[in-house]
Amino acid sequence: MSARASRTVRAGRRTVQVHRPDKVLFPAHDGAPAYTKGDLVDYYRSVAAFMLPHLRGRPLMLQRQPDGLDGPRFMQKNTPEHYPEWIGRVELPKEGGTVCHTVCEDTAGLVYLADQACLTFHRWLSRTGSIDTPDRLVFDLDPPGAPEESGTSPDGTFAAVRRAARRLAELLDELGLPSAPMTTGSRGVHVVVPLNGRQDFGVVRQFAHDVADVLAAAHPDELTTAARKKDRGDRLYLDVQRNAYAQTAVAPFTVRALPGAPVAVPITWEQLDDPAVDARRWTIADAVDQARTNPWEGLMRRGRALGPARRRLAALRG
Numbered sequence: 090m091s092a093r094a095s096r097t098v099r100a101g102r103r104t105v106q107v108h109r110p111d112k113v114l115f116p117a118h119d120g121a122p123a124y125t126k127g128d129l130v131d132y133y134r135s136v137a138a139f140m141l142p143h144l145r146g147r148p149l150m151l152q153r154q155p156d157g158l159d160g161p162r163f164m165q166k167n168t169p170e171h172y173p174e175w176i177g178r179v180e181l182p183k184e185g186g187t188v189c190h191t192v193c194e195d196t197a198g199l200v201y202l203a204d205q206a207c208l209t210f211h212r213w214l215s216r217t218g219s220i221d222t223p224d225r226l227v228f229d230l231d232p233p234g235a236p237e238e239s240g241t242s243p244d245g246t247f248a249a250v251r252r253a254a255r256r257l258a259e260l261l262d263e264l265g266l267p268s269a270p271m272t273t274g275s276r277g278v279h280v281v282v283p284l285n286g287r288q289d290f291g292v293v294r295q296f297a298h299d300v301a302d303v304l305a306a307a308h309p310d311e312l313t314t315a316a317r318k319k320d321r322g323d324r325l326y327l328d329v330q331r332n333a334y335a336q337t338a339v340a341p342f343t344v345r346a347l348p349g350a351p352v353a354v355p356i357t358w359e360q361l362d363d364p365a366v367d368a369r370r371w372t373i374a375d376a377v378d379q380a381r382t383n384p385w386e387g388l389m390r391r392g393r394a395l396g397p398a399r400r401r402l403a404a405l406r407g
Contacts, residue, residue: 148190211337224286297329
C-alpha cells in the first residue's frame with residue numbers, strides 16, 4: 090500500500106493539512122516502535138491543553154528534522170514567509186538586526202508546526218509583552234557523561250541528578266521560593282521557579298548564579314558551576330546559562346529528537362523520588378497520561394519577587 094500524501098486534522102476552529110503523515114520520523118529503537126509524522130501530530134494535539142499554557146506569548150526556537158532522526162536537523166528562529174498568517178509572530182532585536190520568532194498560541198499552531206517536522210519546542214523564559222523581564226527561572230541539572238545524541242541510557246547518572254535536584258529544592262525553599270522539577274526527556278532535570286516578571290534578565294541570572302555557587306560550595310565533590318566540560322570532572326553541572334535574553338529552555342511536554350521519542354515532562358517532587366523515574370521515563374506514547382495528573386497544579390501562578398530571596402541568600406553567604 091502506498092503512503093498517504095496528506096490528511097486533514099481538525100484543531101479548534103481550524104483544519105490543518107498534514108503532509109506525508111506516514112513518514113517515519115523516529116525509527117524503531119530498543120524495543121520502542123517507530124513513530125511517524127502522524128503520530129507526532131496526534132501527540133501534540135492530545136497534549137495541547139496542557140502544553141499551550143507554557144507556550145502562549147513566548148518566542149520560540151524550533152528544532153526541525155524534516156527527514157526524522159536519521160536526517161539533518163536545524164534550529165529555526167526566523168519564521169518562514171510561507172507560514173500562514175494565523176501563526177503567531179514577534180519581531181525582536183538581536184545584535185545587528187532583528188529576528189521574527191514564531192509564537193504558538195493554539196492547537197492549530199501546534200499541529201501546523203508538527204507538520205513542519207518541528208520535533209522540539211524551545212521557549213523563551215519571558216513573554217512578548219515584557220520581553221526583558223522573565224517570569225520563569227530555570228536551573229538545568231546536567232549530569233556528566235555521554236552527550237544526549239548518543240542515546241545512552243541516563244539510568245546510571247540519574248541518581249546524582251535526583252540528589253542534586255532535591256538539594257536545590259531545599260535551598261530554594263529556605264529562600265522562600267516555590268519550585269518544580271521537569272524531566273528533560275534527555276539526561277537531566279530542569280528545576281523551574283515561577284517569578285513575578287518584574288526583574289530583568291541581569292538580576293535573575295545573577296541570582297541563579299549565586300544560588301548555584303552556594304549549592305556547589307556546600308557539595309564541592311558532587312556539584313560544579315564550571316562552564317567548561319574539562320573543568321567539571323565527574324561532577325554534576327548546575328547550569329544557569331538559560332536565564333538570559335534570547336536564551337531558551339525546552340518547553341514542558343515537548344518531544345525530544347532522540348531515539349524512542351522521549352518527552353520533557355513536569356513531575357511532582359514525590360515522583361522524582363520514584364526509582365522508576367528517569368529523564369526519559371515518558372514518551373509520546375504515554376506523556377499525555379502524566380499531563381492529565383496536573384503535576385504542577387497552581388504552581389506557575391505563584392510567581393515571586395526575588396528581593397526577599399536575594400536578602401535571605403546574602404545572609405546565608407555571610
